Amino acid sequence: MIYQAADILRNSNSYLENTNEVEWVLSHILNCDRAELYCEERILSEDQYDNFRNLLSDRKKGIPLQYLLGNISFMGFEFIVRPGVFIPRPETELLVEEAIDLLKLNFAGDGDFCPKILDLCSGCGNIGISLTKLRSNSIIISSDISKTAISTTQANAKRHGCDKRLKAIQSDLFKGLEGEGLFDIILSNPPYVRSEDVASSLPVELGHEPKAAFDGGDDGLFFYRCIIEESPAFLKKGGFLVMEVGFDQAEDIEDLLRAESSFEIVKVRQDYAGIERIIVANLR
Numbered sequence: 001m002i003y004q005a006a007d008i009l010r011n012s013n014s015y016l017e018n019t020n021e022v023e024w025v026l027s028h029i030l031n032c033d034r035a036e037l038y039c040e041e042r043i044l045s046e047d048q049y050d051n052f053r054n055l056l057s058d059r060k061k062g063i064p065l066q067y068l069l070g071n072i073s074f075m076g077f078e079f080i081v082r083p084g085v086f087i088p089r090p091e092t093e094l095l096v097e098e099a100i101d102l103l104k105l106n107f108a109g110d111g112d113f114c115p116k117i118l119d120l121c122s123g124c125g126n127i128g129i130s131l132t133k134l135r136s137n138s139i140i141i142s143s144d145i146s147k148t149a150i151s152t153t154q155a156n157a158k159r160h161g162c163d164k165r166l167k168a169i170q171s172d173l174f175k176g177l178e179g180e181g182l183f184d185i186i187l188s189n190p191p192y193v194r195s196e197d198v199a200s201s202l203p204v205e206l207g208h209e210p211k212a213a214f215d216g217g218d219d220g221l222f223f224y225r226c227i228i229e230e231s232p233a234f235l236k237k238g239g240f241l242v243m244e245v246g247f248d249q250a251e252d253i254e255d256l257l258r259a260e261s262s263f264e265i266v267k268v269r270q271d272y273a274g275i276e277r278i279i280v281a282n283l284r
């Protein structure tokens with residue numbers, strides 16, 4: 001039997017509802033660009049076809065495509081993702097953009113200066129590694145409570161050739177970070193979904209990602225309270241705390257920051273859907 005990529009694509013809706021995903025799976029299996037699937041005559045071997053069918057069958061069970069392909073694009077860079085690790089979301093790119101702006105505006109003067117940045121709750125390392133790629137003088141500590149997240153961050157740092165500038169530490173928030181000195185910027189996209197919603201109303205697909213990556217406690221604010229309370233001890237005076245927040249949380253988190261008098265809120269940035277998504281605060 002001959003399995004031609006072009007034939008499969010012509011009938012892609014008989015394989016999956018989302019026909020774009022058939023393209024992604026085929027280009028992964030044939031190790032080529034999606035455009036090449038159409039330009040050249042591409043034939044799948046029996047093994048490749050079996051692999052294709054198995055991936056589609058897992059996809060139909062709701063396993064995220066990113067886990068099946070083992071990759072995700074973030075800030076234009078490819079990151080390894082695997083089961084047990086949170087899959088980065090596009091809105092988090094705004095957090096990286098804010099960090100870049102802060103570096104440009106506040107830490108650009110001295111050419112020899114290497115800003116020290118903490119990427120707290122780092123997942124696969126996408127935030128910290130993107131920063132080392134875009135601002136190569138930055139020194140990053142990426143920390144996460146999950147062992148799988150830390151080993152994935154290390155693999156991604158190696159893949160991007162920044163393992164000398166990035167140290168990955170397994171730590172429950174700040175507990176394992178004593179002795180790492182003070183940071184110029186702390187970045188975090190912590191778990192922020194209310195426990196009740198994690199249990200009841202998240203889409204099935206999210207059930208394949210680690211629950212600990214979402215669960216922000218009863219009101220979703222558990223991690224923000226800890227981070228706002230503990231981060232002043234880990235920031236240089238004048239340093240910045242930049243956090244991604246859930247769709248209805250910005251006001252509550254601004255209140256928490258105001259209550260912790262060491263911080264001044266300098267910016268609240270909306271995402272492309274008009275939701276207040278990123279909060280930047282300055283340690284007085």
Ligand SMILES: C[S@@+](CC[C@H](N)C(=O)[O-])C[C@H]1O[C@@H](n2cnc3c(N)ncnc32)[C@H](O)[C@@H]1O
Binds near residue numbers: 122192
């Ligand atoms: C929403 S994900 C963010 C991942 C990544 N930074 C991103 O933005 O794509 C939250 C991460 O927090 C980690 N986490 C959960 N509890 C933690 C804790 N107590 N201390 C440190 N990290 C924790 C999870 O393992 C998960 O990787």
